[in-house]
Amino acid sequence: MSVLLAFAAAFLFATGTWLLLQRRLSRIIIGIGLIGHGSNVLLLTSSNGRGLPPIIDSADPTDFADPLPQALALTSIVITFGVTVFLFAVGFRSWKLTHDDVVEDDVEDRFIARRRADRDVEESEAAEREHAVEEDRV
Amino acid sequence: MTSALASVLGADFLTADVTAPSSGIFDALVPxxxxxxxxxxxxxxxxxxxxxxxRVLSIVALLGVVANNVVLLSRVDDATGDAAGGIVVSQAGGWVAPLGISLVVDRLSAIMLVVSSLMLLSVLIYAIGQDSEERRFAAFHPVYLVLAAGVSASFITGDLFNLFVAFEMMLVASYVLLTLGGRAGQVRSGMSYIVISLIASTLFITTLALFYSATGTVNMAELAERIPELSSGVRTGFSLILIAVFGIKAGIFPLFFWLPDSYPTAPNAVTAIFAGLLTKVGVYAIIRTQLLLFPADAQQGRLLLVVAGCTMVVGVLGALANDDLQRILSFHIISHIGYMIMGLGLFTLAGVAGAGFYVVHHIVVKTALFLVAGLVERKAGSDRLSRLGGMVRSAPMIAVLYALPALSIAGLPPFSGFVAKFALVGAAIEAEQWAIVAVALFVSLLTMYVMSRIWSSVFWGESEDGVVMARLAPGFTKVPMLMTAATVVVVGLSLALLVFAGPLYDLAERAATDLLNPQRYIDAVLASSTNVGVGG
Known part of the structure; x- marks a missing residue:
């Protein structure tokens, strides 16, 4: 059981990470959701993970699962749910503004990209000039 | 895997009395x-x-919080006649320590609470004076108050999972404040800010799962007792993962990249409170967890010093490369986070005390600088250095308000920045960490250059552009009284840090003594649990 849960968590983390690295916000949100599930599964495994019920009218600790991780997982599910909904709202706003939900580069990135583009243009122009000079010689 | 319930109470937990003993009047002030x-x-x-x-509700609530925090600080610092000595504990819901959520105020928490509540109140008044986002959106006040609650909760909680909840409260509020208005720029930077914070939060939950699997508790005092029993590899891993989780929030190298992109797009007053408080909550969490939870061999002194050096240098270089006032100041936050991490990284009394003093100084001074940046933008209609100029004549008041905190943050004597940097560098020399001393002093020089660059291009010189802008938008050249008044108060507080630098440093030193002897914290929190069965 525990091994299965460990593999499930690993799978969720792996696919979630892959989706996070995409540029569309919708995929990123799904990725975050998967990673959140992964961490919740991990939380559940810490309550001895044998599939026992958490609340039972018995005093023997081997009869029931530790309820605390389940409470923690519940809290984290609620919080992640709320934030994800807000992120969807932001994504919708972005779609309304730009008809796209691609996460744009930040200001710094665009600044650097523009400088590099300028430099590339200069270099290619210089190369063309050199080429022209060489052709003239020929 | 141990269950907290079973391990604390044994088999007869269903019949055991788990209510905490009745507490003093001051414990009631903690929540x-x-x-x-x-x-x-x-x-x-x-x-x-x-x-x-x-408006009245928010101001009254925050005034109440300020008064409450001042009482708490005086109570915590004056420990005469109290067995716990400098630590006030409140067990939420009356449950004994490892079962319920412990709320703990020690000297460090109390200092942070006082400073943060003062900043929250001043910035709220500034926002009301600004009369823009605050007036247009009904959501501003509730969300701002939730942010205040989240920041305070992060400082008083003694439970690692509750710290996660407090962070979320603060962060969700910050998402809303950052994107208030929903302009395209805000949506773009809001997206990356929310995604990054959300990843940090899921990483935090994952860490909590690992902590609980290994130790069977999320109560920080009990964790501190159990973590030394783990193998050294696991301890080091836990220590590193916590630095990463809080490092994203604090904006340390190499996890700072989201900060200068997202902060400047928020409304002015909001940026000021983000800059002053949110990163410092991350720094507080790093200081608290490193010193409380981990024994000396799992503390990452060398790593933290390297990270601190890189954070300082990268932040100040970013500030040098930018043209936009808000972005310069945002990069500059990162640089100064480095100084706080450096103080912690030394793991000496002087280092931690210096870091504590630096945090207080930085919260006040940085908030002041962002508020002044807001005034400049309001007055001149732009915050681009290349467009501004000559404000020393058109707005001498703003010039003075800028000069005081700028000189302080650059570390010129006799301002509080000098005292803070002097304490930190002194501690590093004492610990013979020469490399970090050199970096700190060099970055300090660059900081001076950044601040004088802002001064010479905003307040000196001529700028026809600025004059044109002012004529285009006549309504914007008049700065509301309330905005200026709030800025004056914050700048005044930064000067008060200079006047009371001596007592404040002594207080920081006492706080550091507490932090370096975590046993007293542990005893204070868990004291009530020994009464189980005896009856509370």
Whole structure:
């Protein structure tokens, strides 16, 4: 059981990470959701993970699962749910503004990209000039 | 895997008395910095259409929090006649320590609470004076109060999972404040800010799962008792993962990249409170967890010093490369986070005390600088250095308000920045960490250059552009009295840090002594659990 849960968590983390690295916000949100599930599964495994019920009218600790991780997982599910909904709202706003939900580069990135583009243009122009000079010689 | 319930109470837990012993009057003050703003926030939602009622509610709630925190600080620092000595504990719901959520105020928490509540109140008044986002959106007041509650909760919680909840409260509020208005720029930077914070939060939950699997508890005092029993590899891993989780929030190298992109797009007052408080909550969490939870061999002194050096250098270089006032100041936050991490990284009394003093100094001074940046933008209609100029004549008051905190943050004597940097560098020399001393002094020089660059291009010189802008938008050249007044108060507080530098440093030193002897914290929190069975 525990091994299965460990593999499930690993799978969720792996696919979630892959989706996070995409540029569309919708995929990123799904990725975050998967990673959140992964961490919740991990939380559940810490309550001895044998599939026992958490609340039972018995005093023997081997009869029931530790309820605390389940409470923690519940809290984290609620919080992640709320934030994800807000992120969807932001994504919708972005779609309304730009008809796209691609996460744009930040200001710094665009600044650097523009400088590099300028430099590339200069270099290619210089190369063309050199080429022209060489052709003239020929 | 141990269950907290079973291990604490044994088999007969269903019949055991688990209520904490009745507590003193001061313990009741501990949850108030969280409860008051939350209560006011819910009332504020009811009065969504009546802006003036909302304003009064917010100001009254935050005034109450300030008063409460000052009482708490004086109580915690004056430990005479108290067995716990400098630590006030409140067990939420009356459950004994490892079962319920412990709320703990020690000297460091109390200092942070006082400073943060003062900043929250001043910035709120500034926002009301600014009369833009605050007036246009009914959501501003409730969300701002939730942010206040989240910040306070992060400082008083003694439970690692509750710290996660406090962070979320603060972060969700910050998402809303950052994207208030929904302009394209805000949506773009808001997206990356929310995604990054959300990843940090899921990483935090994962860490909590690992902690609970290994130790069977999320109570920080009990964790501190159990973590030394783990193998050294696991301890080091836990220590590193916590630095990463809080490092994203604090904006340390190499996890700072989201900060200078997202902060400047928020409304002015919001940026000021983000800059002053949010990163410092991350720094506080790093200081608290490193010193409380981990024994000396799992503390990452060398790593933290390297990270601190890189953070300082990268931040100040970013500040040098930018043209936009808000972005310069945002990069500059990162540089100064480095100084705080450096103090912690030394793991000496002088280092931690210096870091504590630096945090207080930086919260006040940085908030002041962002408020002044808001005034400049309001007055001149732009915050681009290349467009501004000559404000020393057109707005001498703003020039003075800028000069005082700028000189302080650059570390010129006799300002509080000098005292803070002097303490930190002194501690590093004492610990013979020469490399970090050199980096700190060099970055300090560059900081001076950044601040004088802002001064010479905003306040000196001529700028026809600025004059043109002012003529185009005549309504914007008049700065509301309330904005200036709030800025004057914050700048005045930064000067008060200079006047009271001596007592404040002594206080920081006492706080550091507490932090370096975590046993007293542990005893204070867990004291009530020994009474189980005896009856509380």
């Amino acid at each position: 108030l910095p969280v409860l008051l703003p939350l209560l006011a926030a819910s009332l504020s939602v009811i009065f969504a259409r009546l802006r003036n009622v909302q």
